[in-house]
Amino acid sequence: MILTSVLVLLGIGFSAAAILAMASRLLYVYEDPRIAEVESVLAGANCGGCGFPGCAAAAQGVVSGRAGATVCVIGGDEVAANVAAIMGLSFSSMEKQIAFVDCTGGIRAEEIYDYAGVSDCRAQDLLYGGNKMCPEGCLGHGTCVTACQFGAIEMGPHGYPVVDPALCTACGACAQVCPRGVITIWGMTARLAHLNEITDCLAPCRQRCPGQINIPRYIEQTSRGDFAGALETIRERIPMPLTIGRVCPYPCESACRRTHVDAPVGINMVKRYVADWEMNSGQHLPIPCAPETGRRVAVVGGGPAGLSCAFFLRRLGHSPTIFESMPKLGGQLRYGIPEYRLPKAVLDWEIEGILGLGIDVVHGKTFGTDFDLESLKAEGFEAVFLGIGAWMNMTLRIEGEDAKGVETGTEFLTKVGLNMDPGVGRKVVVIGGGNTAIDTARTSVRLGAEVTLMYRRTKGEMPANIEEIIGAEEEGVKYLFLAAPTRIVSDESGHVTHVEYIRMELGEPDESGRRSPVPVEGSAALIEADTVYTAIGQKPELSCLYDEEGNCQLKQTRWRTLDAHPVTLQTALPHVFTGGDMHTGPGIVITALGEGRKAARSIHQYLTDGAPHYSAKVQRDLIPYTMFTHVPDVGYRKRSTVPHLIGCDERVCTFKEIEGALSSEEAKHEACRCLRCGLTCYNRDLPARECSEEGCVSRS
Amino acid sequence: MDYFTLVIAAIFVNNIVLAQYLGNCPFIGTSKESGVAIGMGLAVVFVATMAAAITWCVQRFLLVPLDLAYLQTITFILVIASLVQFVEMFLKKVVPPLYKSLGIFLPLITTNCAVLGIAIICQREEYTLLETIVFSIASGAGFLLALVVLASIRERLDLARVPTCLRGTPLALIMAGLMSLAFFAFKGMAS
Ligand code: SF4
Ligand code: SF4
Numbered sequence: 001m002i003l004t005s006v007l008v009l010l011g012i013g014f015s016a017a018a019i020l021a022m023a024s025r026l027l028y029v030y031e032d033p034r035i036a037e038v039e040s041v042l043a044g045a046n047c048g049g050c051g052f053p054g055c056a057a058a059a060q061g062v063v064s065g066r067a068g069a070t071v072c073v074i075g076g077d078e079v080a081a082n083v084a085a086i087m088g089l090s091f092s093s094m095e096k097q098i099a100f101v102d103c104t105g106g107i108r109a110e111e112i113y114d115y116a117g118v119s120d121c122r123a124q125d126l127l128y129g130g131n132k133m134c135p136e137g138c139l140g141h142g143t144c145v146t147a148c149q150f151g152a153i154e155m156g157p158h159g160y161p162v163v164d165p166a167l168c169t170a171c172g173a174c175a176q177v178c179p180r181g182v183i184t185i186w187g188m189t190a191r192l193a194h195l196n197e198i199t200d201c202l203a204p205c206r207q208r209c210p211g212q213i214n215i216p217r218y219i220e221q222t223s224r225g226d227f228a229g230a231l232e233t234i235r236e237r238i239p240m241p242l243t244i245g246r247v248c249p250y251p252c253e254s255a256c257r258r259t260h261v262d263a264p265v266g267i268n269m270v271k272r273y274v275a276d277w278e279m280n281s282g283q284h285l286p287i288p289c290a291p292e293t294g295r296r297v298a299v300v301g302g303g304p305a306g307l308s309c310a311f312f313l314r315r316l317g318h319s320p321t322i323f324e325s326m327p328k329l330g331g332q333l334r335y336g337i338p339e340y341r342l343p344k345a346v347l348d349w350e351i352e353g354i355l356g357l358g359i360d361v362v363h364g365k366t367f368g369t370d371f372d373l374e375s376l377k378a379e380g381f382e383a384v385f386l387g388i389g390a391w392m393n394m395t396l397r398i399e400g401e402d403a404k405g406v407e408t409g410t411e412f413l414t415k416v417g418l419n420m421d422p423g424v425g426r427k428v429v430v431i432g433g434g435n436t437a438i439d440t441a442r443t444s445v446r447l448g449a450e451v452t453l454m455y456r457r458t459k460g461e462m463p464a465n466i467e468e469i470i471g472a473e474e475e476g477v478k479y480l481f482l483a484a485p486t487r488i489v490s491d492e493s494g495h496v497t498h499v500e501y502i503r504m505e506l507g508e509p510d511e512s513g514r515r516s517p518v519p520v521e522g523s524a525a526l527i528e529a530d531t532v533y534t535a536i537g538q539k540p541e542l543s544c545l546y547d548e549e550g551n552c553q554l555k556q557t558r559w560r561t562l563d564a565h566p567v568t569l570q571t572a573l574p575h576v577f578t579g580g581d582m583h584t585g586p587g588i589v590i591t592a593l594g595e596g597r598k599a600a601r602s603i604h605q606y607l608t609d610g611a612p613h614y615s616a617k618v619q620r621d622l623i624p625y626t627m628f629t630h631v632p633d634v635g636y637r638k639r640s641t642v643p644h645l646i647g648c649d650e651r652v653c654t655f656k657e658i659e660g661a662l663s664s665e666e667a668k669h670e671a672c673r674c675l676r677c678g679l680t681c682y683n684r685d686l687p688a689r690e691c692s693e694e695g696c697v698s699r700s
Numbered sequence: 701m702d703y704f705t706l707v708i709a710a711i712f713v714n715n716i717v718l719a720q721y722l723g724n725c726p727f728i729g730t731s732k733e734s735g736v737a738i739g740m741g742l743a744v745v746f747v748a749t750m751a752a753a754i755t756w757c758v759q760r761f762l763l764v765p766l767d768l769a770y771l772q773t774i775t776f777i778l779v780i781a782s783l784v785q786f787v788e789m790f791l792k793k794v795v796p797p798l799y800k801s802l803g804i805f806l807p808l809i810t811t812n813c814a815v816l817g818i819a820i821i822c823q824r825e826e827y828t829l830l831e832t833i834v835f836s837i838a839s840g841a842g843f844l845l846a847l848v849v850l851a852s853i854r855e856r857l858d859l860a861r862v863p864t865c866l867r868g869t870p871l872a873l874i875m876a877g878l879m880s881l882a883f884f885a886f887k888g889m890a891s
Contacts, residue, residue, distance in 0.1 A: 004766060004768065005768055008762065008763075008768055008771065008775075009771065009774065009778075012758075012775055012778055013778060016778060016779070016782035017782075019786065020782060020785055020786060020789075023786055023789050026793075027790055027793035027794075028793075029793050119859075119860075119861050120859040122859070123859040
């Protein structure tokens with residue numbers, strides 16, 4: 001009996017083994033041995049953080065190419081290097097990614113529902129679309145906290161999640177459960193390449209800034225005294241905070257919500273303060289860059305757009321080379337903006353920091369003459385950025401315009417910038433109303449001339465910055481508004497003596513609502529002048545794009561600028577991108593810097609993914625429901641003013657910088673005026689008791 | 701035997717988990733999400749049916765003639781484990797999509813007492829081969845039903861305010877108990 005039992009069991013066992021052995025021969029499926037190898041070097045936690053149902057599946061994913069060497073979220077560099085070695089991939093350090101919470105709204109956003117039965121963001125979102133007024137913001141139930149297996153995220157005191165960067169593995173579990181998309185897994189590359197989207201937490205100022213700088217964030221960092229952090233935030237969007245801090249007409253401030261309480265936050269003053277803080281320390285802060293990819297990109301034009309494009313290309317790991325026809329980099333910043341607004345030493349210091357990242361520069365080469373798109377391709381450049389600016393001046397189209405002594409404002413400023421004798425006379429008439437006209441006028445004053453600025457509309461309609469207009473007036477520039485030149489009068493030698501002009505009056509409003517000036521019959525008059533500077537607009541010089549037969553593969557817009565996709569800035573030739581004045585026509589510096597980054601982003605995507613792309617949710621216009629008309633529960637706080645470094649009388653004979661920077665107290669005061677707005681929320685003044693509990697002393 | 705009664709009894713009255721208390725570990729372990737629960741349930745239906753049919757043959761043609769019925773449990777374990785291995789290999793080669801969709805559930809079943817239980821019950825009740833097949837499909841379906849219901853409840857419980865000490869498995873066990881009580885309402889409908 002026992003014997004039979006043993007025999008039967010052994011028999012069954014052997015038969016099963018034999019069948020399985022045979023089956024394994026017959027049903028053998030080839031499996032890549034690397035799968036087992038990869039699995040053996042993974043962390044083995046089966047946490048599922050990588051998105052595969054376990055380490056074995058992750059290993060299969062790696063071998064089949066569905067995942068990269070960095071698949072294991074908790075393994076770190078070491079595991080990634082081992083996986084890469086098995087797969088025969090090269091591995092340089094993994095870019096640190098962490099979960100990033102954009103929404104800081106939390107309890108400040110008004111609540112419309114408070115249903116206590118549901119304490120899960122997803123359910124709340126499904127049932128009511130959320131309990132906060134803001135359609136995008138954090139719901140504050142902390143589902144992300146429960147989702148994180150690594151204890152890296154917790155609910156902060158204000159009811160929104162706070163991530164501990166040291167513990168976060170970027171597994172993405174929190175981002176997956178968040179119904180509002182408040183959490184994003186970011187690495188530096190993704191952050192640099194992000195374009196504002198309407199679902200981001202965009203304060204009004206951030207929506208308006210052409211550079212897309214995260215204004216509330218750097219202002220908050222400044223208020224905490226974290227100036228290096230503030231600079232890092234700024235440099236994720238623009239490479240030139242020192243320059244922008246000096247020359248930007250700050251369109252962002254016009255959108256600032258605080259305008260409805262007292263005066264807008266001095267956003268640009270704060271930027272200038274932190275930028276100066278770095279320069280005064282005498283050292284460039286280190287700027288992180290992605291590992292080198294060895295891909296070469298030609299950047300044509302070393303102005304703000306080109307510098308910005310090269311800076312971001314370098315930070316994204318590529319190797320840009322800037323081609324510049326002038327002796328020094330900077331473009332209009334150097335040759336168009338006078339020393340008293342942007343000292344050359346400051347500009348040089350800033351450019352030195354940018355080039356210090358490892359950007360090559362080729363000087364004295366002109367596009368279209370010394371090289372072209374074909375030759376760049378032949379030299380091994382995989383993509384080209386064209387940013388040659390808008391240097392060609394518009395003409396007045398009046399009689400006598402070619403008289404001696406008539407020049408354009410930019411030519412004059414360039415000569416001054418190059419330290420050449422500009423040949424300015426005693427009586428100067430400047431024609432135009434933009435910043436170039438004012439710069440020309442103020443520079444002429446400094447060179448000892450008597451200056452009259454002629455503009456065809458009224459003072460209120462001048463496109464120049466109001467501070468500049470007032471500054472020029474203080475320095476003795478005379479204004480002649482509602483006047484348009486009709487003829488340049490010259491003497492026998494052909495040198496200008498007078499400008500004949502006609503008075504204008506404002507007519508009926510046109511479709512745009514603007515009242516355009518119409519000439520007043522019989523009001524012609526003469527004004528004495530021995531030098532006339534025209535500054536009525538510029539456009540890009542596109543002839544360099546045409547070959548000898550007059551053919552051009554690129555397209556132009558009807559404003560005679562280079563045509564490109566409005567978001568990706570890719571031109572008709574897939575490997576050619578553009579940006580700055582060459583694309584938009586004459587614009588402000590920050591727009592050019594912003595376009596430089598956008599182009600760098602597209603070039604990066606072109607080089608890595610094959611084509612640039614963008615989300616359908618990119619923000620282009622101001623988001624209407626975020627534009628408040630009144631801002632309750634905020635008390636009055638005085639806006640800081642920028643000190644003048646030199647008195648008015650001294651100003652007219654020196655090119656020294658006029659505007660100073662805030663002191664550190666003033667900068668912090670200004671930073672504390674910021675309401676830290678989100679889309680629909682902002683920091684109110686808390687009642688005194690709450691205020692002390694929250695420890696927000698600086699706000700009282 | 702009336703097959704209808706057999707099916708109703710297997711699914712509701714003598715539900716393999718809720719009335720026989722077999723297969724509790726996969727029941728708790730794979731009932732966190734309904735998607736996973738459905739996968740596991742279907743895998744059990746499949747394996748249990750094959751296992752019951754084969755063990756029926758082993759019992760009828762080997763153990764009974766040799767008078768070795770007391771070796772039933774150990775033989776069945778051996779047979780089921782080898783069967784699962786074989787099925788895994790077979791599916792991997794012949795129907796890779798099905799193999800993929802069953803994923804990790806097939807190996808999990810190797811040591812699933814619900815499958816062994818179904819095979820043994822069929823012997824104890826002395827079912828015919830056809831009855832064995834019908835019964836095992838129905839029992840597997842009962843397992844699937846219990847699993848999906850519990851998973852759905854647990855998904856909703858995730859959203860509720862629950863004392864921390866009860867979160868997860870403790871609450872799942874309480875729910876399983878309550879479900880089991882609820883299934884007692886079917887007692888007497890069939891046997
Ligand atoms: S769940 Fe979020 S916070 Fe936690 S480790 Fe993953 S990405 Fe980081
Ligand atoms: S208050 Fe601050 S965050 Fe709000 S719009 Fe103004 S600068 Fe931006």
